[in-house]
Amino acid sequence: MVFVIGTAGHVDHGKSTLIKNLTNIDPDRLIEEKKREMTIELGFSWFYDDNNLPIGVIDVPGHEELVDNMVKGVYGIDLGLLVVSAVESVKEQTIEHLEILKISNVKKIILVLTKKDLVSEEILLSNTEESMLLLKNKGFSDVNYICIDSNNNEDIQNLRNVIINELKTITHLSTSDSPRMYIDRVFHKKGHGTIVTGTLINGVFETDENIYIDGKLKSKIRSMEAYENSVSRAESKVRLAMNLSNINYSDLKRGSVITNNDKNVLHKSFVANIRMTDSYAKSIKHNSIVEVFIGSSQAKGRLIFYDSKILNKDQSTYALIKLDNLIHYRIYDKVILRSSGTTIAGGEILSPGDSTKIFKSKKFNEYLNFMSAKDFNSALIDLLKIKKILNLNQLAHYFNLNYEFINKIVNEIKSSLIVVKSDINAYFLVDKNWHKNKLKLLIQILNEYKNKYPLRIGMNKNEAIQRLYPQFSDKISNLLTENLIQTKYISKQEDKLFLSTENNSEKNLPKGVELIIDKLNQSKEPVIEQNLFDKEILAYLVQNSFLTNLSKSIYVKQEWFNKSKEIILKHFDHNDTLDIQTAKNLLTLSRKLTVLILEKLDSENITRRIDNKRILIK
Structure with missing residues (x-):
């Protein structure tokens, strides 16, 4: 297991000297840092443990004006070296840096008293006790300490051993598989191109892998180095340098994040x-x-x-x-x-x-309480009551958990929610009470529709969707509606929805409609005058195959139209084409009505017009 450690402490308390002698690498790389003998930017180095595994080291500036840089350096460390000068003891930035380590959840701290060779045993003991008391007051009770002369090889070796032993007590626990690395340096290297460095704090990156900067700029990992060794695969946590292709270094900045997807990663x-x-x-x-x-x-x-x-x-x-x-x-x-x-x-x-x-809201506060306690089951139930519906990507964002862990939670609480499949391996969750209320609303909508349009089979599904889920995408709203249709209360015929208790047969027709149907059956006239009937009755008669409409204003009996169609089809038994005059003679109709019938057959893909003739579509 690979770790990253970092320094913390007041300016001029010996952090950089300590790291230089511990790692044989000078973390102060800038000319101004050499000139002023003070760390300004983050410094990076490493040394190896007893198993020849690298331990990354981040050296931070201690000056009060540079705390912003310090904050940006400690986010990924596993262990903090609180460096305190035995000469000066605890100072302002000692306290502030320690508080930043606490906020950053750096659980392991080693107190390093430097410059022990410059003070008496009495002062060394007093300043050690003051520093340990500070740590205790800040909530760090189990802390190892060591007093050193940073230029003494034996002291440096002892510090090295203390660090290695402390790191053995640390385990990386992560429920998120998705890799990410914040950029803390970006530069151009001649012959290579754009180079970025950072601490890989989650997941795995591999060479030739497509990556995204801030979820927007796409690039590819050309090569990687970890502690000056070329690697094809890097696992968290590790200090990493990436050579990126197809991207200009001037388009990148410190603070950007590298991930392996273009999902919404910025908020x-x-x-x-x-x-x-x-x-x-x-x-x-x-x-x-x-x-x-x-x-x-x-x-x-x-x-x-x-x-x-x-x-x-x-x-x-x-x-x-x-x-x-x-x-x-x-x-x-x-x-x-x-x-x-x-x-x-x-x-x-x-x-x-x-x-x-x-x-x-009170419900959101309850959800936050559960999240604070890492009670994911209760948090998810409360979150669904707030959001009503959540897909897998949203769940991953809200809980920072991998899909396997999310599936485990969903299985444990599935009786408290509705799971709607959206794909082979995908689903979204729906709040159970909200789903129940939507079912009640749909029943009410269909009841009202039936009362208003008693002759119609049912309500158009898309119209119902717009009433139920106006704020959702077509795909989601359609899946939600299909889920409601699966209940025993709702039925569907083609694209029409109606209540399962309804019987759409002639027996339940409003009074008088039966008489109209009988009159049509008895009449020898095939063409129906539109103004004789209410448009709802006409629509019903068409839906139930009593009539067919040849145009917006002309309706004919379905039975008569079917016979006319048979005559036309029989003509094609011995002929390849049919013109209007021949059809007129076959049907013994007016030219206008003949043309409407032929156009109806065209619309039903039975025939096709070519110039002034028709052919049969086989």
């Missing part, structure tokens, strides 16, 4: 459970504008609190955070909030953003 809001940092002395107001950090991404955001106007020390709250630009995150990612150069709060993302009205 403009989310809901998090946030808590103020202990060191922030002020309060945070509802609607405050803050700097939001997720991974190596940064954006401005507005805080909307769930149930309060102000957040004080030792308090936490659910906050809807609306961003000024798109940013990538996944559920349970950590978020850090800063304002005026100070880390003021942080927390855990629990849900994608929603409208303020939904966010402040």
Whole structure:
């Protein structure tokens, strides 16, 4: 298993010197860093454990003006080295960096007291105790510490052993298979092209694999390096350099995310459970504008609190955070909030953003409580009550779980929801009560339709869909309606819907319609005058094959039309073509009526007109 560790601590407490001697790689790569003897940008290096597996190291700047860069470097680390100078002990950025590690959910910390050779044993002991007390007060109870002279090989070897032993106690638990890597450096290398680096925090990438930057820019992994070794396959967690093809390095930036799909990976809001940092002395107001950090991404955001106007020390709250630009995150990612150069709060993302009205609802609060407790079964049931319908991609986004885990949850709670198949391996979930109410509404709609149009077989399915699901796509609304039709209450005939209790036979015809049918049967006149009948009666007679319409205004008896058709078809037994005059003579009809019959046969794909003649379609 491969790990990534990172430094934290006040400026000039010896972080970079320690890393340089631990890894034999100087993390300060910029000319300005050499000149000022101070880390400005993130530094990257590595060393090997006893099994010759690499341990990635991220060195962060300690100056108060560079904490933004520090925040962008610690998102992917498994273990933090809190570096404290034995000369100065705990300082401002020691505290702030430690709080950032806590927010970032870095569970393992090693306290490293540097410059032990410059202080007495008494001062060393006192500053060690002060540092350990700080760690305890911040919630880090089980912490190893080591006092070193960074230029002493034996001390460096001892630190190396402590790090390796601590990492043996860490396991990577991930329920998401989808790979992602935030870009923390991007540059052009002559002869190679665009290079990006970052920490692969989830999943696997392989060479020649198609990848997407922020879900929009498509590229391909030409080659990869991990700790200066060429690799064809990279698994999380690992520091990785990618050589990308078909993309210009100027189109990329720090904070962008690399994934293996073009799904919607950037978002403009989310809901998090946030808590103020202990060191922030002020309060945070509802609607405050803050700097939001997720991974190596940064954006401005507005805080909307769930149930309060102000957040004080030792308090936490659910906050809807609306961003000024798109940013990538996944559920349970950590978020850090800063304002005026100070880390003021942080927390855990629990849900994608929603409208303020939904966010402040009681049901959404219950859903957030379940998400906070990682009670996915209850959370999904509550989320369906809010959203009514969710597909697999939405479920993956809301819960940051792979499809196998989602299927397991669905099987456990399937009695509490409706599962609608949308494809061989795909489905979406429907809230059971909402589905039941839609069935009641459809029954009401069909009842009203029957009362208004008693002669019609039923309501057109598309018309019913528009009444039931105006906000959904054609595919989804059609699948939902088909699911309702499968109940015992709804029947379908071709594209018409009606209640299963209805009997669409002549026995249930309104009074007087039977007399009209009898009159038609007795009449020898084949052509029916349209103005003699109500349009609903005409429609009924056509649907039930008593009449057929040759045009908008001319109807004829179906039985008479069928006989006329037989005469025409019999003509083609011995002839290849038929003209209008011959048809007129065969049918003994007027030219107008003959033409209408021939056009009707054309519309039914029985015959086809070629110039002024017809041929039989075989």
